[in-house]
Amino acid sequence: xxxHLELFFKSIFIDNMVFAVFLGMCSYLAVSKxxxxxxxxxAAVIFVLAVTVPLNWLLDQYLLRDGAxxxxxxxxxxxxxxxxxxxxxxxxxxxxxxxxxxxxxKFSPSLYxxxxxxxxxxxxxxxxxxxxLFMQAREIPSLGLAFNYGVSSGIGWFLxxxxxxxxxxxxxxxxVPAPLRGLGITFIITxxxxxxxxxxxxxxxxDNEPPEEVETSTAKTxxxxxxxxxxxxxxxxxxxxxxINE
Amino acid sequence: MGLLSKKDANLILDPLADNNPITIQVLGICSALAITAxxxxxxxxxxxxxxxxxxxxxxxxxxRNIIPSKIRIxxxxxxxxxxxxxxxxxxxxxxxxxxxxxxxxxxxxxTNCIIMGRFxxxxxxxxxxxxxxxxxxxALGYGVILIIVGFFRELLGSGTLFGIPVLGxxxxxxxxxxxGYENNGFMIIPPxxxxxxxxxxxxxxxxxxxxxxxx
Numbered sequence: 001x002x003x004h005l006e007l008f009f010k011s012i013f014i015d016n017m018v019f020a021v022f023l024g025m026c027s028y029l030a031v032s033k034x035x036x037x038x039x040x041x042x043a044a045v046i047f048v049l050a051v052t053v054p055l056n057w058l059l060d061q062y063l064l065r066d067g068a069x070x071x072x073x074x075x076x077x078x079x080x081x082x083x084x085x086x087x088x089x090x091x092x093x094x095x096x097x098x099x100x101x102x103x104x105x106k107f108s109p110s111l112y113x114x115x116x117x118x119x120x121x122x123x124x125x126x127x128x129x130x131x132x133l134f135m136q137a138r139e140i141p142s143l144g145l146a147f148n149y150g151v152s153s154g155i156g157w158f159l160x161x162x163x164x165x166x167x168x169x170x171x172x173x174x175x176v177p178a179p180l181r182g183l184g185i186t187f188i189i190t191x192x193x194x195x196x197x198x199x200x201x202x203x204x205x206x207d208n209e210p211p212e213e214v215e216t217s218t219a220k221t222x223x224x225x226x227x228x229x230x231x232x233x234x235x236x237x238x239x240x241x242x243x244i245n246e
Numbered sequence: 247m248g249l250l251s252k253k254d255a256n257l258i259l260d261p262l263a264d265n266n267p268i269t270i271q272v273l274g275i276c277s278a279l280a281i282t283a284x285x286x287x288x289x290x291x292x293x294x295x296x297x298x299x300x301x302x303x304x305x306x307x308x309x310r311n312i313i314p315s316k317i318r319i320x321x322x323x324x325x326x327x328x329x330x331x332x333x334x335x336x337x338x339x340x341x342x343x344x345x346x347x348x349x350x351x352x353x354x355x356x357t358n359c360i361i362m363g364r365f366x367x368x369x370x371x372x373x374x375x376x377x378x379x380x381x382x383x384x385a386l387g388y389g390v391i392l393i394i395v396g397f398f399r400e401l402l403g404s405g406t407l408f409g410i411p412v413l414g415x416x417x418x419x420x421x422x423x424x425x426g427y428e429n430n431g432f433m434i435i436p437p438x439x440x441x442x443x444x445x446x447x448x449x450x451x452x453x454x455x456x457x458x459x460x461x
Binding site: 019020021022023024025026029030083084085086087089090091094095123124125126128129130133134136137177178179180183184185187188190191192193194195197198 | 269272273274275276277279280319320323324327328330331334335349350353354356357358359362435436437438439440441443444445447448449450451452455
């Protein structure tokens with residue numbers, strides 16, 4: 001339970017999609033002129049992230065990662081298909097978005113009317129693919145946590161676009177220097193908001209990210225050890241043969 | 247430019263300044279901001295996008311008459327994803343450290359709006375040679391901004407360029423640091439990229455008044 005809470009708040013505030021890793025900036029900048037459209041797109045992002053992240057988690061777990069195919073039988077234990085993850089993730093996302101669009105249109109026309117226009121846009125929103133790729137890179141351990149990660153990073157994105165849309169509605173009445181109007185000032189405001197969000201960094205004191213350097217180095221040393229072992233074994237075998245020959 | 251007609255040359259030159267993908271068309275911001283804390287990463291990212299966009303534009307342009315328009319988004323995504331996998335594997339093989347720094351952002355080239363934007367706006371309606379030039383031009387325009395942002399962030403943030411110290415040693419207080427200069431740690435954190443890009447837009451638009459947006 002605690003880890004769910006931690007992941008939830010961490011993905012909303014500390015690793016905020018927009019302010020910490022700049023995902024989904026294109027639609028963030030393009031669709032944030034009015035609060036009402038921003039809310040529609042934000043809701044659609046939460047929805048699609050909540051569907052695609054757990055789905056891609058299953059794909060990663062049972063198809064892509066090193067040794068994931070072991071459920072097919074022990075002879076598949078050495079397969080590592082992770083180089084296929086980009087193409088599988090994006091295909092999952094594109095088809096899921098289409099599917100969600102069809103299902104929502106059929107069963108809830110009112111929801112479709114509010115989300116509908118944004119759904120096709122979302123297939124190419126980097127926040128969605130980014131959610132799945134970060135899920136893979138951070139090695140989220142369980143399906144429940146993956147779902148949690150999808151929902152909470154969606155909420156983080158939603159908050160960000162809601163805030164910038166509200167600010168942009170107000171800034172229309174301010175006297176911004178002409179060359180900065182529109183895009184320029186939006187960038188700078190987002191930067192300032194990002195600095196604000198940085199202060200959430202101290203909220204959780206747990207270890208933020210596992211020390212990757214150490215892992216790779218241990219992997220290396222293990223490899224080196226194995227190689228050494230093999231060499232030693234070979235040497236032993238050779239000397240053994242020599243003994244026999246003598 | 248004997249090789250290129252004036253029109254063709256404009257395909258390459260326009261995106262560098264007055265029709266820049268980042269500052270004017272507002273495409274492909276995500277990766278532009280996230281990886282520009284170091285110049286080296288910016289250059290590699292720019293080259294990767296150059297490859298993907300150049301080749302991708304040609305492929306899409308060759309297939310433009312046989313792609314049914316209803317499923318074109320998926321076809322485009324598959325083409326990009328294939329090219330990006332190539333880039334990712336090459337980086338992992340020949341520049342492993344760098345591919346660690348770029349991490350998921352190589353994968354995010356797939357959803358880089360520049361790529362889909364150029365496919366939709368140009369490659370679907372033009373021949374392969376023109377699409378190639380357009381792809382190269384836009385990728386260069388993207389690369390220029392990336393390199394400018396990377397240059398300032400690395401220079402002001404850590405006093406190095408490509409990892410080589412250029413302003414002296416901050417610990418031994420040599421070079422510029424002897425005069426009391428300090429590295430600006432603010433430039434390293436992610437939000438600084440947004441502000442640097444904001445300033446680039448400001449400079450560009452005050453030099454070319456035609457680009458100013460209506461309030």
